[in-house]
Amino acid sequence: MNWLESPQQRAYRTYWLIAVVGMVPALFIHPFFGRWPDFLLDGAYLAATALGWWLARRLAPRPAITLHLVLGFLLVTWYIAQPESLPSRFDFREEAYVALVAPTLLGLSAVWGVWGFALALLMGFSRLQNSTLPEQLSAGYVLAFVALVGLVIHYGLRRLEEAHENLANAALQDPLTHLGNRRVLEADFVRLQALAKRAGVPLLLTLWDLDDLKGVNDGQGHVAGDAYIRDFAQALRLNVREGDGLYRLGGDEFCGLHLGLFEGSSVSLRVRAVFPNVSVGWSEALGTLEETLAQADRHLYAEKASKRPIKLPKLPS
Template sequence: MVQVKTPETRVLNLYWWIVWGALLLLLPLRITNGSSTDLLRDTLYVGLTLGCQRVERRWPRAGILLHLVLLFPLLTLHALDPHSFGQRMGGNFVWMIFATTSAWPVFGLTALWGWRGALGGLLLSIIGRAFVGVGGSLWGVAVSAYPLILSILLGLLFYWLMSEIQTLYKKLHETSLVDPMTGLFNRRALNVDFGNAVSLAVRERQPVLFSSWDVNGLKAVNDLQGHAAGDAFLLSFVVALRQSTASSDRLYRVGGDEFVGLHVGSDAGYELYEKVKAVFPAVAAGWVLLEGHGLEDAMAEADQRLYACKAADRTSEERRVDHAPQPRFGWK
């Protein structure tokens, strides 16, 4: 549920900034010096870019992949244009200009998909080369291939750097959202997840249960047996909580012995409490179904029910003590 801007997301956004920046630089030149065919082709490219951006919003990376792949036929059409610079010069210039301009999509494919992108980019370049024609000397073809080779090498370097940065970022991000002792998410993660859970409940009309948990007797365990025993006591509760909840549920430690949970698609708060208590009796819980609640409101309402649960447990314990047989003391 946690949604943040990762380094990968920022790079994908940068791609579109570069595309639109290049268009803004190119269009004035087209308007002043280009032919009507150039303007028509550039208009098609603008429409293609807008469409791919819409795809990107729904399916990340898919829009960029589509945009890069569709660049090749546009570049091929440009190379085949009889009014283009390469066609006017003839020979190797056609292939050199095509290879130079197609270096950008080859770099993009390689930078985002590694060797698979490089092979795909080369294949599309070869297909484009077949359409453009094989005119010119072998030396000219070899020299004009340098931009493609350079774009692949730079793309592979960029792909490796981004993989390393993304891995490091993921580790740091997960560390900042996870409680180190229990392995559950922390309050910071809850602040981000809660809004997403409420939005999901409203959008898909699914129940979302918010539960609050308090471990009883932790202070006594710490005082009598030490903090190591207290930590083991808490971890035994965490094990019971994880065993009793679904794998899709989000569990958080928000205080020393205070925990909360977000349970999407569930409204069975009492059943969950009974299941956990059967494994770990020293616990009290409160819960509330999210219906437009803010986080503080949900915690306050769940805590009220948690305190009522604690009071009921104390009353039940006192009744058991009152009705227990009393020992007899006396002198022999």
């Protein structure tokens, strides 16, 4: 199972599985009691299912499912009206109609929400088979309830989709700065490195370290320290090129990926013009991520060492 797959994607995949499994009762009943309308229905439904599945893989899934549902509804209403169909011969047309149309109404409501619910009611009530009002009301109540269940499923899936998106963002995003985290950096590094090789351009990795985060935390508190980190993240975001990858690796350490950039001095000057209290190192991404980070780290700490004030020895009094 793909755990990154969204609830909606899983629901679409489950729909086609149910659409195929729904044919199983017919395979057991029609060989013994069926006539030409029954076998024609089976063949047409299988063709509609194959067409819908093919369209869902190549186009958007919702229109493909809607087409399958509408074709299924038309096939059912045609089938019920045939005098040689199984429900007509055994006199359970109303019950068969409700049983066969209910999945269509459920699906339309689940896929399209309120609009699907309204369409489902219109379709379902327009082809009720029994002529007496009480039995029409009884069948209509069942169909309306099924469409309402589909509406509940629709909004339940929407809530699950929102929760899934929030969890995915939390797993791939630094919560304080909303930059990518180490997991995103690892994926982007491989992708951009391959793109750089194909395009024949360099990929530069920059490594940033705030100069005095500990002093801010100790002197002003961690709330001020968090604001200090967010301020730098904003300065970094506004002063790199659009499309450059930005990541927080943890604490006061940040990273950037810059496709087509040969060296980092231009980026460094722009960022430091806004946020001067930062050290930076960079390296061209010629090896693995770990090797590139290590090279940039050596450059970074050489710069930090050059900033440290020289401590003079105490003179004897």
